[in-house]
Amino acid sequence: EAQVTQNPRYLITVTGKKLTVTCSQNMNHEYMSWYRQDPGLGLRQIYYSMNVEVTDKGDVPEGYKVSRKEKRNFPLILESPSPNQTSLYFCASSLLGLRFYNEQFFGPGTRLTVL
Amino acid sequence: KQEVTQIPAALSVPEGENLVLNCSFTDSAIYNLQWFRQDPGKGLTSLLLIQSSQREQTSGRLNASLDKSSGRSTLYIAASQPGDSATYLCAVTRNAGGTSYGKLTFGQGTILTVHP
Numbered sequence: 001e002a003q004v005t006q007n008p009r010y011l012i013t014v015t016g017k018k019l020t021v022t023c024s025q026n027m028n029h030e031y032m033s034w035y036r037q038d039p040g041l042g043l044r045q046i047y048y049s050m051n052v053e054v055t056d057k058g059d060v061p062e063g064y065k066v067s068r069k070e071k072r073n074f075p076l077i078l079e080s081p082s083p084n085q086t087s088l089y090f091c092a093s094s095l096l097g098l099r100f101y102n103e104q105f106f107g108p109g110t111r112l113t114v115l
Numbered sequence: 116k117q118e119v120t121q122i123p124a125a126l127s128v129p130e131g132e133n134l135v136l137n138c139s140f141t142d143s144a145i146y147n148l149q150w151f152r153q154d155p156g157k158g159l160t161s162l163l164l165i166q167s168s169q170r171e172q173t174s175g176r177l178n179a180s181l182d183k184s185s186g187r188s189t190l191y192i193a194a195s196q197p198g199d200s201a202t203y204l205c206a207v208t209r210n211a212g213g214t215s216y217g218k219l220t221f222g223q224g225t226i227l228t229v230h231p
Contacts, residue, residue, distance in 0.1 A: 004158075031217065042223035043159075043204065050217050058218060090158055104149070106158030 002027045004107035006091050012113045013081060021076045021110050023091030029105075031094045032074040033058070034066065036087040037109075043090070049074055081114045088112075117142045119207055121222035128195055128229055136190040136225045138205035143183050146210040150179050150190050153202045153224070162203075163190070167210065195229045202226050 004025045013019055025032065033048035035058075045058030049068040063085055065077040074093075078085060091107040118141045128134055138148070147166045151159040163172045163179040165188070171180040178191040188205055204224040208217075 043221040048217040103161040
């Protein structure tokens with residue numbers, strides 16, 4: 001089944017404790033992206049990747065890191081999480097990037113709470 | 116900076132009604148505009164994508180239009196059903212060359228409730 005998977009789905013952690021949220025897709029998609037969703041602020045893009053080893057900042061990259069060492073995986077790293085990073089996180093992928101007419105597939109979301 | 120606004124924030128209609136959701140954006144230099152659906156506790160599902168050179172796209176009971184010069188898009192849902200109840204989001208892709216067409220800016224969504 002074609003899908004985007006995220007792990008963990010739920011995470012409660014403490015300020016300053018490094019964490020990684022994994023994202024994997026099995027559709028051989030070139031484009032992958034991370035978003036956070038907050039009440040009243042909607043969905044905001046954190047980072048995106050047009051292909052392996054090609055990443056770029058979205059609108060809210062502060063406090064986050066990403067890497068794209070292989071096509072299927074795009075982990076989101078919080079080196080020193082803070083309470084303002086408490087949010088619902090979504091990973092997404094599409095075949096050829098947003099320029100082309102192709103559907104963007106979203107993962108189920110990761111709900112992160114930073115105490 | 117691109118800003119995307121959706122009106123109304125919430126909408127409640129009886130089953131069978133035709134309805135229109137609105138999306139406006141401040142920077143007309145877009146590559147395309149997408150409409151998504153989000154069910155509670157779930158990820159997003161892509162509904163329609165309109166390239167900047169297109170005026171509209173249709174899929175089943177859904178029709179999306181785009182007026183790039185005025186910075187507006189509408190999503191028309193015909194003969195609404197309770198199963199259409201969800202949050203509908205629009206998002207625009209920036210057109211500024213390079214890898215900027217990877218950047219997506221979302222509106223805050225319209226919460227639609229269709230009651231029997």
